[in-house]
Amino acid sequence: MILVWLRHGETRFNREQRYCGWSDPPLNRVGREQAEQAAEALSGLRVQRLWTSDLLRCRQTAEPFPKRFPGVEVEPTSHLRELSFGEWEGWTYDEIRSRAPERLHRWLSDPHRVSPPGGETLSGMESRLQRWLDQTTRELVPGDVGVAVSHGGPIRWFISRHIEGEPGMFWDRSIPHGGILAAEWEQKKWRELSIIGLKKRGDTE
Structure with missing residues (x-):
């Protein structure tokens, strides 16, 4: 089975380098x-x-998919949410460092x-x-492909x-907004895949 992670597209908060967390800005044009x-x-x-x-922002990122995958239902879930940044949501890193340096360090x-x-x-976040x-x-079977539209934190x-x-x-590795990461469940562990190497419709088994 293959799981494809897709990071949501850019929002105004992202453009301004503000922590989004559970706040709910829409996608911008980009x-x-x-x-x-x-x-x-x-x-x-x-x-x-x-x-x-x-x-x-994730539901909007998924909007173009139904017309390309007829019959595949979009399934929203709170389990795939970004980390909640609480009182820091909407703040930039510099603002947090200026206002709460000790808590930021901790x-x-x-x-x-x-x-x-x-x-x-x-x-x-890891637990959910x-x-x-x-x-x-448990739900996917060999040969299935699933797509998860999520956020930077869950993908990290x-x-x-x-x-x-x-x-x-x-903290070491992430993917950009609109970026894709694919992995295959094989021998009870996940192995990263190249998108280029994935089977396409019409390929022989």
């Missing part, structure tokens, strides 16, 4: 273009399932146990994401935990 480009890039795949974070040093004020720890991933792994988690096998590498 973000909508990125959504169309991503749907086109994946349009040749034999997709059986399409999940999306229930936040607006959070960056130990994000699994320390949350932004009123926000969520990485452990909390792992529950979703476990369920997804998947890369560090399941591709690299090093949770401490959470």
